[in-house]
Amino acid sequence: MNVNVRAAVLDAGRALGVPEPVTETFVRLLRPCLYLCPYDELPEELRKDARPAARAVGYPHLPEDVEVPAYVPHVVTIDCAALPAGVLDIDFPTDGHLVILAEITDQDEGFIIHLPAGTETIERRSQSKHHEAFPLYAVPGMTRPAFLRWSHVAEAADYAEEDTERARLVAKLVDEMGEIPGIRWRYDIQLGGYSRAWHNPVEQRGKVLFASIPESETFGDGCITLISGTRGQIAERRYDELDFDVES
Incomplete structure (x- = not known):
């Protein structure tokens, strides 16, 4: 758990007068993620000696013997060893490279290929290229559930039971959690954490998010591709x- 995020949530709860044990239940709901962003979006404290990931x-x-349809473009290749260690709560590779190819505008089709360290590859110019x-x-x-309802959290529901003012304070805490910089959704590639689906979060289907990829080369708004599966x-x-x- 990111110490700064935890402290920020606890501070928000104290400011509202919500008991700390209730606030702690919301802290425990948070899940870590990694964002992949351009250099100019890096927080200032991370820019010194920053290494591309x-x-x-x-x-x-890709290796010469790996076959993927030529019309599916390359989205991102992740240098797994360059990712900060011990952040994610899913089993993400810690070595080699992870190649993701997908049409991220309107097709539910994609390929994920893990290349162990030292794998020989060639540039595949036969592949579709957008940018x-x-x-x-x-x-x-850090991420929170996409549709977090305080009434579904037992400790919060018990605290606010039949008390309009307490219910208002707990609802305000949930809103303020979404504004904390470490929790606020970024329009970048996201690895792990909760999905930020507008309609159908993958968690509602018993899946966990592996990665989410927003449309466009600058990863701004528009469509978003959610890649998910079971933890196994x-x-x-x-x-x-x-x-x-x-x-979309």
Whole structure:
């Protein structure tokens, strides 16, 4: 748990007069993630000696014997060893490279390929290419459930039972959690954490988020592709079984 985020949530609860044990229940609901963002979006304190953790768009680098449809473009290649260690609560590779190819505008189709360290690759110029490649950098973050309802949290429901003012304070705390910088949704590639789906969070289907990828080379608003699966599929690297869902 990010200490600064935890402290910020507890401070928000104290300011509202919500008992700390109730606030702690919301803290325990948070899940960590990693954002992959361009250098100019990096927090100032992370810029010194920043090391690229991924390469976005451009042509993929793949082994000659790996076959993927030529029309599916390269989205991102992640340098797994360059990601901050011990952040994610899903079993993400810690070595080699993870290549993601997908049509992230309107098709639920994609490929995830893990290349162990030292794998020989070539640039696949036969692959569809949308933009010139650029580096991305890793930023640790924290996420809350997409549709968090305080009434579904037992401790909060007990505290606010039949008390309009307490209910208002707890609802205000939930709103303020979403404004804390470490929790606020960023329009970048996201690894792990809760999905930020507008209609159908993957968690409602018993899945966990592996990655989410917003549309456009600058990863701004528009469609978002959610890649998800079970914890077992992710841990066992059965990436061919993961779901690709496009929301708009």
